[in-house]
Amino acid sequence: xxxxxxxxxxxxxxxxxxxxxxxxxxxxxxxxxxxxxxxxxxxxxxxxxxxxxxxxxxxxxxxxxxxxxxxxxxxxxxxxxxxxxxxxxxxxxxxxxxxxxxxxxxxxxxxxxxxxxxxxxxxxxxxxxxxxxxxxxxxxxxxxxxxxxxxxxxxxxxxxxxxxxxxxxxxxxxxxxxxxxxxxxxxxxxxxxxxxxxxxxxxxxxxxxxxxxxxxxxxxxxxxxxxxxxxxxxxxxxxxxxxxxxxxxxxxxxxxxxxxxxxxxxxxxxxxxxxxxxxxxxxxxxxxxxxxxxxxxxxxxxxxxx
Amino acid sequence: xxxxxxxxxxxxxxxxxxxxxxxxxxxxxxxxxxxxxxxxxxxxxxxxxxxxxxxxxxxxxxxxxxxxxxxxxxxxxxxxxxxxxxxxxxxxxxxxxxxxxxxxxxxxxxxxxxxxxxxxxxxxxxxxxxxxxxxxxxxxxxxxxxxxxxxxxxxxxxxxxxxxxxxxxxxxxxxxxxxxxxxxxxxxxxxxxxxxxxxxxxxxxxxxxxxxxxxxxxxxxxxxxxxxxxxxxxxxxxxxxxxxxxxxxxxxxxxxxxxxxxxxxxxxxxxxxxxxxxxxxxxx
Numbered sequence: 001x002x003x004x005x006x007x008x009x010x011x012x013x014x015x016x017x018x019x020x021x022x023x024x025x026x027x028x029x030x031x032x033x034x035x036x037x038x039x040x041x042x043x044x045x046x047x048x049x050x051x052x053x054x055x056x057x058x059x060x061x062x063x064x065x066x067x068x069x070x071x072x073x074x075x076x077x078x079x080x081x082x083x084x085x086x087x088x089x090x091x092x093x094x095x096x097x098x099x100x101x102x103x104x105x106x107x108x109x110x111x112x113x114x115x116x117x118x119x120x121x122x123x124x125x126x127x128x129x130x131x132x133x134x135x136x137x138x139x140x141x142x143x144x145x146x147x148x149x150x151x152x153x154x155x156x157x158x159x160x161x162x163x164x165x166x167x168x169x170x171x172x173x174x175x176x177x178x179x180x181x182x183x184x185x186x187x188x189x190x191x192x193x194x195x196x197x198x199x200x201x202x203x204x205x206x207x208x209x210x211x212x213x214x215x216x217x218x219x220x221x222x223x224x225x226x227x228x229x230x231x232x233x234x235x236x237x238x239x240x241x242x243x244x245x246x247x248x249x250x251x252x253x254x255x256x257x258x259x260x261x262x263x264x265x266x267x268x269x270x271x272x273x274x275x276x277x278x279x280x281x282x283x284x285x286x287x288x289x290x291x292x293x294x295x296x297x298x299x300x301x302x303x304x305x306x
Numbered sequence: 307x308x309x310x311x312x313x314x315x316x317x318x319x320x321x322x323x324x325x326x327x328x329x330x331x332x333x334x335x336x337x338x339x340x341x342x343x344x345x346x347x348x349x350x351x352x353x354x355x356x357x358x359x360x361x362x363x364x365x366x367x368x369x370x371x372x373x374x375x376x377x378x379x380x381x382x383x384x385x386x387x388x389x390x391x392x393x394x395x396x397x398x399x400x401x402x403x404x405x406x407x408x409x410x411x412x413x414x415x416x417x418x419x420x421x422x423x424x425x426x427x428x429x430x431x432x433x434x435x436x437x438x439x440x441x442x443x444x445x446x447x448x449x450x451x452x453x454x455x456x457x458x459x460x461x462x463x464x465x466x467x468x469x470x471x472x473x474x475x476x477x478x479x480x481x482x483x484x485x486x487x488x489x490x491x492x493x494x495x496x497x498x499x500x501x502x503x504x505x506x507x508x509x510x511x512x513x514x515x516x517x518x519x520x521x522x523x524x525x526x527x528x529x530x531x532x533x534x535x536x537x538x539x540x541x542x543x544x545x546x547x548x549x550x551x552x553x554x555x556x557x558x559x560x561x562x563x564x565x566x567x568x569x570x571x572x573x574x575x576x577x578x579x580x581x582x583x584x585x586x587x588x589x590x
Binding site: 036037041044045049050052079148149152156 | 328334336348354355356397401469470
């Protein structure tokens with residue numbers, strides 16, 4: 001029953017995404033591939049790749065004008081401006097002969113013109129170490145990215161740091177624990193294994209996008225007593241269950257029991273994360289088994305529109 | 307299982323939607339080796355670096371083959387003393403400080419590639435060496451040849467590194483260390499030569515116009531293969547293909563089960579490889 005319900009949710013997401021956006025193209029870490037399947041870590045540049053065509057709409061001071069971008073137009077990050085762990089908005093503008101893309105500070109004010117989000121004030125677009133200024137409203141919002149290191153971004157199963165304002169797609173996410181098993185019995189919420197890497201991290205160019213998260217892990221108590229440890233999911237928090245999370249409350253004894261948690265909802269714009277959390281029973285000691293890739297035992301998985 | 311099914315469902319939906327809107331297939335998908343590992347990929351224990359940190363005289367090592375080139379557990383991990391030793395991970399495109407276990411290669415132990423790179427930098431032959439390694443233990447030359455399950459690892463490693471690393475290398479070198487499994491399989495000289503030839507064609511097609519260095523390597527459970535060694539020797543023409551060294555001279559005392567090298571065996575292999583690479587550098 002649960003699986004059927006999830007399937008219906010997935011279909012509805014599919015249907016909502018299947019509408020035609022007025023603007024073609026997606027930001028991608030791989031030239032020529034609009035929706036990548038493998039991890040892209042350490043990206044020094046992004047590409048504006050054709051997707052549903054290569055036409056965009058850019059305001060010219062009096063009206064929106066359809067402009068064709070050159071497929072795989074590059075956005076090259078630099079280590080001076082694109083400092084580590086920072087969000088940047090991405091815009092596209094008409095240079096007079098071509099569509100160019102670049103970054104501005106995250107949260108740069110936008111103004112809607114006939115359904116297209118433009119820059120409220122003049123902006124200096126950053127690309128490949130140079131700034132080029134464009135007048136107010138004459139650039140179109142393309143997306144938001146987040147850096148990992150200086151001059152580096154990432155689009156991976158663990159970190160969806162390239163968010164498309166248009167043509168968002170459902171992207172799979174997952175993280176496995178770095179160890180097969182660990183002990184934890186305290187009645188205090190924390191990251192699974194106390195490891196902050198156990199989370200799905202993302203950035204969003206707009207609010208209201210869907211995030212779906214599941215956690216599963218095997219737990220064994222150190223005695224024959226029945227106790228109630230839990231796994232949980234935190235949205236942008238590690239000390240509280242996400243509101244609306246579905247959690248198992250199964251009693252655990254000295255035989256392995258799978259504990260699960262799930263959460264489906266929407267997230268705001270900017271950077272965020274879904275944390276894989278655990279809380280021990282507060283008595284005895286619980287052994288947690290995550291298994292790792294390909295074992296099917298446990299980890300945090302999910303999907304996000306991005 | 308439910309979690310897996312749900313994930314598969316959403317991946318399938320996402321892929322369907324992406325294809326419906328004209329996204330080309332991802333060129334960096336490698337053939338799955340499940341249930342075996344596609345390569346060591348524990349990035350959380352690594353230090354990611356920007357490609358701009360690779361400066362001075364820059365080498366690109368493309369390394370593959372079987373266990374002794376692929377982080378075998380028989381060898382303790384080695385951490386280079388030089389920060390110029392870097393590791394490109396074909397599984398993600400990331401660039402990291404080089405340290406065993408090297409990302410991309412199969413096992414979770416140590417090896418000779420990081421040691422060779424460290425020696426070359428210590429002795430001022432280079433300032434930065436990017437090790438692009440993707441060998442898998444227990445594999446045969448036929449698996450790396452065209453049609454083999456490992457063949458597209460060569461293409462992905464070569465093309466992905468060329469595309470995502472904004473580094474102009476002064477030199478690139480392909481280092482191949484394979485033969486122990488073919489010894490056990492009884493692969494003929496002709497078959498091994500055909501496999502090597504196919505691997506070379508794949509490298510060329512992928513755009514790796516680098517000199518190739520081949521190790522004489524066949525020692526498995528205490529015995530060598532004259533057929534495999536003959537094929538390896540025959541490939542060396544000192545024009546396009548050069549010797550990496552005779553790894554079979556590293557004896558059983560430096561191996562586990564007289565096959566996979568220990569740390570001392572890896573150090574010996576590194577010294578042999580270092581000597582041959584320096585000879586090449588001096589002549590070219």
